[in-house]
Amino acid sequence: AQTVTQSQPEMSVQEAETVTLSCTYDTSESDYYLFWYKQPPSRQMILVIRQEAYKQQNATENRFSVNFQKAAKSFSLKISDSQLGDAAMYFCACFTTSGTYKYIFGTGTRLKVLA
Template sequence: AQTVTQSQPEMSVQEAETVTLSCTYDTSESDYYLFWYKQPPSRQMILVIRQEAYKQQNATENRFSVNFQKAAKSFSLKISDSQLGDAAMYFCAYSPDNYGQNFVFGPGTRLSVLP
């Protein structure tokens, strides 16, 4: 069974600084997708960024980028120029396909942004 681990229960960053959230996963599949979701106090899970395992190029979305190391099964999220609105729970998720038929989520990292 696939598992997702986030070893940082809590992180904090100063406004405008950069922070990296860690995620490791375990799978025997060769094709899969990885996601970072953000969950603010409103509780809605919001997709931040998505990475296809067959693509070597790391995904980027504005201030958000990932460092995908397939051999090491590592998928970290870098947030640049952190903003107060970035404060939330961040979940790393694995899916066997892009359609998210069955996400496996990590336990989450609570990110605080300090003014």
């Protein structure tokens, strides 16, 4: 069975600073994808970034980047130059390319951005 663990229920960062959100996962599959989703107060799920497990290069998307450590099964999200609009719940998710490709989500990290 797959599991996704986010050990930080809440994090705070000063505006314009950098913050890293942690995620570890466990899967027996060799082919899988990892995602970070943002959930603002509206509760809509917004894709932040994705990483294919077969790619060694860490994904980046503007101010967002990941540190993907496949051997350690770690997938952290770095947010640079934090903005007030980044305040939200962040969910890490994993799914494999076998079966029906459902997401397994972590419990989330609430990010607060301080002005």
